[in-house]
Amino acid sequence: MPWAAFNATFEFVADVGDGKNFEAKCLLCKKTVRCGHKSSSNLKVHLKGGKHKWTDEQVKTLNVSDKTLKRKLTDADENVSDFFRKRKITQADVDRVVDNLIICETLPHSLVDSPHLKEAVLLGLPSNLTVGCRKSFRKRLDKHHEKMKENLKRALNRVKYVATTADAWTKHGRSFLGMTAHWIDTENFERQSAALALKRLKGRHTHDKLAGEIHGILETYTIANKVSKCTTDSASNFKKAFHVFDKSNPTVGQGFEDLGDGLLDEETASVVDADEVEDEEEDDDGCEPVALSDTFADANMDIFLPPHQRCGSHIVNLIGSEDINESVQINATYKKIYDASTAKLTELWRKQARSELVATAFKEGFGVKLERPGDTRWNSQFDARKQIVGLCSGDGGDNFNATVSSVNLQKLTKVEIRFLQEYVWVLQPVALALDIIQREKNMFLGYLLPTVYSMERQLHHRRHAFSDGKPLKYCEPLARTAVEAIHRPGRFGLLLEERELQLAAVLLPQFKMSWVKEAREVAVLREALIAEAKAVSLSSDLSDAPGKPSPSARAPAAAAGGETQLEAEAEDDPEPMEEERTMEEEFFGFQRQASTAASDDTESPEAEVDRYLNCRSDSIKDCFGANSTGRRQFPRLFHLFLKYNTALPSSASVERLFSRSGHSFSDLRTMLSDLTLEMEVMLKVNQLYWLK
Structure with missing residues (x-):
């Protein structure tokens, strides 16, 4: 750009005409603007008009004079702007830079007192500016936290349906309850997420204490009556x-007397849907479920909780780990090969971790280091074996065995290689189902049942034939056990019959009724959907407040890149690549309807439902989004889509709250107070709601 001050708002495209003019792309709205090399008036007019509405004062801050063009920059300093040299730096600017650095990078608070940081930040600045001290930083931390909470409250106040996830963890002798909130932007149907709390928990992990903590968090953000579902794992005290404390339970609010300790016992067994004891077990990356908080001051306070949703990824993980281990016990041949191959692989992983010589040999021989599985996550066990199978493909494992032999470790036999190939082949649908369910972006509760049925269908198929079309030699017991586990009461047996989950799946345009096995059930679900549609009042469309976030609700997103760190750093949440979409489509493989019908302003709920079920489009935005006039193609079903699909099928989001908090839970942070730790994590995750 001829004027360095415009580098932050425009990008040079190309010279046009006789070279006296050029085109620049606005970085704010992506429009192309033509301007002369000697006059910046067109650029200023663009900023003052259209969507931007810059004031004269804002334009003046650019300090641009048409008589003083910038020197020709080299590639090395093209990104250097005179704007930042000419702009007056204030104490607020210094505080903002220091706060962002400490909070967003999870650095020690004592760094504020470091002379080296002060030298780096204040270099070249006026002598009246200071970095401050740790005490002043803590005061600003409090202000940022209050600002974040108020902005998040306003954002949640503008939506009608909110979903939450919750989990309890312990680290370095301290216990925490984490909660996240999720909702759907009704303009683009993208999922929005934020962290609600990271509360220090003390005392026994009893159901009444847990209920009080969750209710208190929801009341803090005034969303107790907005939450469609709260997704947690299968621990008995959560259930x-x-x-x-289900708000539909007539005994709710009568206090905590005689409710027991919330631990699984004979009296509680019927309450928790006959789940097996192993459902309580949960160990994640060195963190464990723990005891919860102190007794509440008012034991008779009215407490109610939203509907509960069991975590689907936790159930799939149990199928992949505990249930398939039964196949080891029911078939002697399978057990012998499984034990032998597992012992050899375990030794490979152990030696690589402990011996630099072995690690170097593996890296040189394989081109990569072996993935070391975790102790608690089944998908890490699967991925590690899948890598071994990949390294053994092509040459039948000759290079793999040669590399292993070079460091005096046991080779895999041909039988063991075939066994591992069948193991990965059979359980690939389980791994893919787990990846799908625990995704956050583009994920809705309606994915749960189609994913489970697709997993079951593919397991049935793979039970009878390997990828080469030949029968399985060793892993048929594995496939049979996995299929049988799906329908157990403690797994998906009861969830598959839940009407709300069925309607959520039907209300996803990519599925509709395609996943339903029996024609009779199709008719039943159609009638259920019609009954729900009849109950919807169209007097107030959610496309206006309360359902559609107003421009002010989305304003923080533009300032912080448009997404929270909870979304941006979700490990399993990148936008699916084309080949991943193809894999997912092949995984589901349902036959969809292909007819269309026109809309009618006066149509009945029955007609709207039938038109939706026969609609060609599988796009959520096409089916439920508003057109230029604000009308929606399926207005009643749009309401129902939000009602049933705002919730998530997995609690993976709250697990990311713990795992994505950087070094907040490291040994070096154990001296932070409970409140300071919570504020630090909340501000790091919810940058969108306090960063300018």
């Missing part, structure tokens, strides 16, 4: 808390 009992949501059962006893």
Whole structure:
């Protein structure tokens, strides 16, 4: 750009005409603007008009004079702007830079007192500016936290349906309850997410204490009556808390007397849907479920909780880990090969971790280091074996065995290689189902049942034939056990019959009724959907407030890149690549309807449902989005889509709250107070709601 001050708002495209003019792309709205090399008036007019509405004062801050063009920059300093040299730096600017650095990079608070940081930040600045001290930083931390909470409250106030996830963890002797909130932007149907709390928990992990903590968090953000579902794992105390304090339960609010300790016992067994004891077990990356908080001051306070949703990815993980281990016990041949191959692989992973010589040999021989599986996550066990199978493909494992032999480790036999190939082939649908369910972006509760049925269908198929079309030699017991586990009451047996989950799947345009097996059930679900549609009042469309976030609700997103760190750093949440979409489509493989019908302003709920079920489009935005006039193609079903699909099928989001908090839970942070730690994590994750 001829004027360095415009580098922050425009990008040079190309010279046009006789070279006296050029085209620049606005970085704010992506429009192309033509301007002369000697006059910046067109650029200023663009900023003052259209969507931007810059004031004269804002334009003056650019300090641009048409008589003083910038020197020709080299490639090395093209990104250097005179704007930042000419702009007056204030104490607020210094505070903002220091706060952002400490909070967003999870650095020690003592760094504020470091002379080296002060030298780096204040270099070249006026002598009246200071970095401050740790005490002043803590005061600003409090202000940022309050600002974040108020902005998040306003954002949540503008939506009608909110979903939450919750989990309890312990690290370095301290226990925490984490909660996240999720909702759907009704303009682009993208999922929005934020962290709600990271509360220090003390005392026993009882259902009444847990219920009080969750209710208190929801009341803090005034969303207790907005939450469609709260997704947690299968721990018995979570399930009992949501059962006893379900707001539809007539005994809710009568206090905590005689409710027991919330731990799984004979009296509680019927309450928790006959789940097996192993459902309580949960160990994640060195963190464990733990005891919860102190007794509440008012034991008779009215407490109610939203409907509960069991975490689907936790159930799939149990199928992949505990249930398939039964196949080891039911078939002697399978057990012998499984034990032998697992012992050899375990030794490979152990030696690589402990011996630099072995690690170097593996890296040189394989081109990569072996993935070391975790102790608690089944998908890491699967991925590690899948890598071994990939390294053995092509040459039948000759290079793999040669590399292993070079460091005096046991080779895999041909039988063991074939066994591992069948193992990966059979359980690939389980791994893919787990990846799909625990995704956050482009994920809705309606994905759960189609994913489970697709997993079951593919397991049935792979039970009878390997990828080469030949029968399985060793892993048929594995496939049979996995299929049988799906329908157990403690797994998906009861969830597959839940009407709300069925309607959520039907209300996803990419599925509709395609996943339903029996024609009779199609008719039943159609009638259920019609009944729900009849109950919807169209007097107030959610495309206006309360359902559609107003421009002010989305304003923070533009300032912080448009997404929270909880979304941006979700490991399993990148936008699916084309080949990943193809894999997902092949995984589901349902036959979809292909007819269309026109809309009618006066159509009945029955007609709207039938038109939707026969609609060609599988796009959520096409089916439920508003057109230029604000009308929606399926207005009643749009309401129902939000009602049933705002919730998530997995609690993976709250797990990311813990795992994505950087070094907040490291050994070096154990001296932070509970409140300071919570504020630090909340501000790091919810940058969108306090960063300018």
